[in-house]
Amino acid sequence: MTNSTLAQLLDPAITPRLVVKVGSALLVGKDGEPRREWLTALVAELAAARARGQDVIVVSSGAIALGARRLGLAKGGRGSLADAQAAAAVGQIALAGLWAELLAGHGLTAAQVLLTLDDLEERRRWLNVTATLGTLLARGAVPVINENDTVATEEIRFGDNDRLAARVGQAAGASAVLLLSDIDGLYDRDPRLPGATRIPVVRRVTPEIRAMATGGSSSGLGSGGMTSKLQAAEIAGLAGMALAIIDGQPVAPVGEALASGRGTLFMARPRKGARKAWLGGKLRVRGSVHVDEGAAAALARGSSLLAAGVTRVEGSFVRGDAVSVVGPGGDVLGRGLCEYDAGECARLIGRHSREHEEILGYAPRSALVHRDQLVLI
Structure with a gap:
């Protein structure tokens, strides 16, 4: 991807395979229930991408938030590791069912894939993931991927789905990664400060760019702030993928971001061989x-x-x-x-x-x- 416009994310000639990451705060309301109207509109956008000839992979958070409501757990299910794992076990069923139902409304088949850090850090398991994703996409399915929070402990966690999305994009040979966030891109300082300016295009993540990141997510539901998104951008860039951050809050957020031109696009770097891309993206x-x-x-x-x-x-x-x-x-x-x-x-x-x-x-x-x-x- 050599041009610096968000619109290229929807061009199947330039982006034949797209990873879309959806965060917890976008998918689950503060009442712990799924935001069905919003998700229905997003699925329609994903179905339109498929109709244009693009492969689509979804990386979806939300299992812990959904499960916490059903189990009556405090702090959104994140009060302890045991709470989070229990919430994920219940919520993942609901999350997978939601995606399967809405995708089926467009004649699309959802495929659930749960991953831990080791699945993408160990070379043999990485190759297994690559083969599975390739087969699913070749058969027309839409993989819906999440971290396997039911079994993942602190030592084997990605910790956020931003970096997971970039690693999945590597494994699947994607062209670009689209992060739907609670902010419309990277700003040169805390966006709540006067004079903060959004950076529309980043050609490379430098120390100066890293210094612009803030650690926290404004939603309180997710685990990935701007720092994790920059790490995801670095992983994507090394694999020859572009990465974009857009505001996921509007209904039909992809169309809204492209119509307004609001977002931050991190340009791809020259694609390396598969083994070197895997090495460059290793988190451990x-x-x-x-x-x-x-x-x-x-x-x-x-x-x-x-x-x-x-x-x-x-x-x-x-x-x-x-x-x-x-x-x-x-x-x-x-x-x-x-x-x-x-x-x-x-x-x-x-x-x-x-x-x-x-x-x-x-x-x-x-x-x-x-x-x-x-x-x-």
């Missing part, structure tokens, strides 16, 4: 390797990471684990699969490759992180 890393300026410059030229340029190693990891590569200024330069465990890396810090065999007692590998297993961010 086991440690970090800090490098000096010379190594950072070499990485930018496409080189592998050698131990001679490493200044510090953090974390506990084994060979094959994902690690962050951190530059001298503290910025994460990339992620890669390390060829050594953390203890070996620590012993090799700053040492030339010709010294490795004597230090380790075995023939060394060609690099600490090989360029084929490394993606720059």
